[in-house]
Amino acid sequence: MSILQESLELLIEPLLQSKTAVLIADENRDVLEVNHAWEELIGISRENIIGQNTRLLKTEYTNPSIYCGLLESIENFIPWQSVVIDFNKRTKTPVPICLSIFSYRNQTTGRSIYIATSTPIESLDVLFSLNIDASKTLESRLVMLMTKIAEWGDPVIEKHIENVYQNSRWIAQLAAKANLIEAEQIEDLALASTLHDIGKIQVAKQILFKPDKLTPGEHAHMREHAPTGSELIDWVYKQISPLFSYRTKMFKLASEAARSHHEWWNGKGYPDGLAGENIPIAARITALADVIDALQSERPYKKSWSLQDIKKYIIERSATQFDPQLVGLVRDYWESAPFYVST
Ligand SMILES: [Fe+2]
Ligand SMILES: [Fe+2]
Numbered sequence: 001m002s003i004l005q006e007s008l009e010l011l012i013e014p015l016l017q018s019k020t021a022v023l024i025a026d027e028n029r030d031v032l033e034v035n036h037a038w039e040e041l042i043g044i045s046r047e048n049i050i051g052q053n054t055r056l057l058k059t060e061y062t063n064p065s066i067y068c069g070l071l072e073s074i075e076n077f078i079p080w081q082s083v084v085i086d087f088n089k090r091t092k093t094p095v096p097i098c099l100s101i102f103s104y105r106n107q108t109t110g111r112s113i114y115i116a117t118s119t120p121i122e123s124l125d126v127l128f129s130l131n132i133d134a135s136k137t138l139e140s141r142l143v144m145l146m147t148k149i150a151e152w153g154d155p156v157i158e159k160h161i162e163n164v165y166q167n168s169r170w171i172a173q174l175a176a177k178a179n180l181i182e183a184e185q186i187e188d189l190a191l192a193s194t195l196h197d198i199g200k201i202q203v204a205k206q207i208l209f210k211p212d213k214l215t216p217g218e219h220a221h222m223r224e225h226a227p228t229g230s231e232l233i234d235w236v237y238k239q240i241s242p243l244f245s246y247r248t249k250m251f252k253l254a255s256e257a258a259r260s261h262h263e264w265w266n267g268k269g270y271p272d273g274l275a276g277e278n279i280p281i282a283a284r285i286t287a288l289a290d291v292i293d294a295l296q297s298e299r300p301y302k303k304s305w306s307l308q309d310i311k312k313y314i315i316e317r318s319a320t321q322f323d324p325q326l327v328g329l330v331r332d333y334w335e336s337a338p339f340y341v342s343t
Pocket of ligand 1: 196197225261262
């Protein structure tokens, strides 16, 4: 063993003892070792990360292009360094860090290891949160614009979007408390739900705003708004995803909500006839949030329903139209609803 190899191996132990966060992975990038500083920085215990692939540590907060040169460099034994945004799993906060990776091949065994050191960059915190806020605002405005264009001409569309957002947020909060979804999905689900009817952009206005009953042909045309909406969202996402790496999940949820918000729990909805939990949760939440506001609002062809009648309507359709677990939560916490509080 050369003096250099010996020294490198000797270095690893003190490196692991140091206050710098250190992760060591094998040539398949499976984690071999982390030190205490790393456990603290990323909020994952040593037992839970050893043997896992480092791919799992990539975050949506870091622009994917940053990782591009990483693999090529380390496979060629060229040290790689960049600023990336990690995520602390325990505190659920993004952590900007300076990540340095170098690889080392043991000449005797021919095997390689990768050593990654992470140094938190405190001063980037402020800059980073500003970026996130700006990106969030832009994204919400974009979503609002898309929805408004789709239902242009409906005088109450803005109010409807706002109410669907509030209702979905409330139902998602209840679902998170009941462990049906992760708490971090609440905001994405709420925003995603507002795009559910975006496919109405391809429905002729005379059908969309027809005061009388639709003919079967018109009805079939109207039903197309669900798959069209989902396609449209997927397309928009493809266009903007190279620019935004943040909240990509929102677009996936929005696409699911748009396609499946007319599915019924018993499988009798459209467009795919999905049943039960095969209906994405975003669509199940949206369906409830949307119907509550539709019944509550006054339209030229209908009066506003009383909250009591809306509640009865939803409960009667539990396990036929709507997810029974969500209906149970809505029923039990009815008086904490945003529409209840504001009336
Ligand atoms: Fe719809
Ligand atoms: Fe709606």
